């Protein structure tokens with residue numbers, strides 16, 4: 001006879017298979033098909049539309065997105081303040097769906113630490129830096145307390161231990177906030193716009209502190225921001241658009257032929273399980289892509305070009321101006337006017353295909369071997 005445990009086990013196996021296998025769910029942080037719908041007075045807002053994100057243990061990752069893209073919604077779920085409407089959200093082995101209040105408290109106190117944009121949310125104004133760092137340790141009643149002074153030293157504000165927040169600069173306050181977030185030895189730090197109110201040089205110092213704790217303590221760090229420049233501060237930056245991860249930039253160091261070290265930045269689009277991907281907005285604008293694009297499968301890549309029409313369709317479009325092909329025609333006109341110097345050459349060069357092929361169209365190709 002099938003008992004409940006057996007049914008639950010089979011349901012779990014099916015969920016893993018649907019999610020693309022156990023590997024996909026084995027990161028330190030896993031969001032899989034995360035959906036969050038807000039319902040207010042008869043309207044529905046789909047803030048997260050099937051967001052997938054896997055972060056490895058010990059990674060320093062930036063999640064970058066414009067206002068309204070779903071960053072705060074994602075962060076609220078990952079920090080245990082909110083629950084998704086559907087999908088999987090796991091951090092350090094904790095399943096964030098359906099946690100009991102006790103488990104939630106344990107998760108928020110011991111597993112994750114937070115750095116918010118506003119100092120008032122990070123530090124108590126009447127306590128010194130040292131006392132601010134000691135407070136979460138006291139609340140958790142931990143036996144092996146990491147010394148506050150040591151943490152303040154690590155983030156570069158050891159000499160400010162006896163100052164209150166008002167007696168420190170904005171950057172020092174945020175670095176102190178990083179030390180507070182680390183007080184109970186969390187596995188993950190979430191930082192929400194930690195440098196949002198700082199000038200560039202001070203922001204670099206705060207990032208330096210996040211990098212230091214990531215490297216020295218191995219803590220996983222996720223920085224959420226609208227600032228695209230942050231991508232230059234981390235090895236992996238994931239862009240979020242319309243409630244989904246859209247693309248990511250990876251930076252790595254390579255040794256050049258002359259022996260010098262060069263930083264290489266590569267942009268990747270995120271391919272979901274249904275095979276969907278979003279082209280970066282800059283690529284779409286550069287080639288005036290719209291409505292539909294042409295795809296060519298090469299042996300090692302897929303090429304994406306401005307949409308074209310078969311020559312035979314021209315007659316159809318003329319005969320029926322409301323048809324889909326007539327829409328393509330006007331889109332093609334725009335492309336030709338904007339960027340294709342020799343549309344006729346392109347047609348002659350590739351019989352059977354009409355219209356524009358800008359010389360740089362291969363820039364948009366997605367290389368299979370890079371994956």
Ligand SMILES: Nc1ncnc2c1ncn2[C@@H]1O[C@H](COP(=O)(O)OP(=O)(O)OP(=O)(O)O)[C@@H](O)[C@H]1O
Pocket residue numbers: 038039040045046047065066067068069070071072073074226
């Ligand atoms: N509690 C809520 N009720 C209704 N809609 C909401 C709620 N919270 C967020 N939204 C909507 O969900 C979408 C995503 O919002 P979210 O705050 O996650 O974006 P964001 O990227 O963090 O933006 P910002 O950088 O401006 O904070 C927006 O359209 C927003 O209006």
